[in-house]
Amino acid sequence: MKSEPDTFGIDHLARSPRRSAAWDGVRNYQSRNMLRDEFRRGDRAFFYHSSCELPGIYGTMRVVRRGHPDPTAFDARHRHYDAGSERANPRWYQVTVQLLSRFAQPVTLETLREHSGGPLRNLIVLRRGNRLSITPVSVDEWKFIHRLAATPPS
Secondary structure, X not given: OEEOHHHHOHXXXXXXXXXXXXXOOXXXXXXXXXXXXXXXXXXXXXXXXXXXXXXXXXXXXXXXXXXXXXXXXXOOOOOOOOOOOEOOEOOOEEEEEEEEEEEEEEEEHHHHHHOOOOOOOOOHHHOOOOOXXXXXXXXXXXXXXXXXXXXXXX
């Protein structure tokens, strides 16, 4: 799950009550479908910083509340407001995540790319032109990235 650290980074999540927060503001239909239909309570995700000096994976999170309507879509004062989203038929969804761990050192995009011909050859975040903020990770990719981070898979 990608986020820009200036907007909402792993430090923000760490300072949140119970180290948990809504993953809101997703405005892409493919990512919305994953939030709405695929995420379950207990699922784990990487926290990836994008659009920054050192993009990469900074830690792990756990889904503590499965997909539910994103209330920011209904708030006309919020920057994620969507006048076309209706409470009776919501267009946008979010999950609630909780920080599990921070990596001592991020697994940088450069490091991930070094393994794009091998164990991470199918990692979607490395595909040319990929702009999705949420992408699935296989079990083998999850384990390999934890080895790169020198942390046991959580």
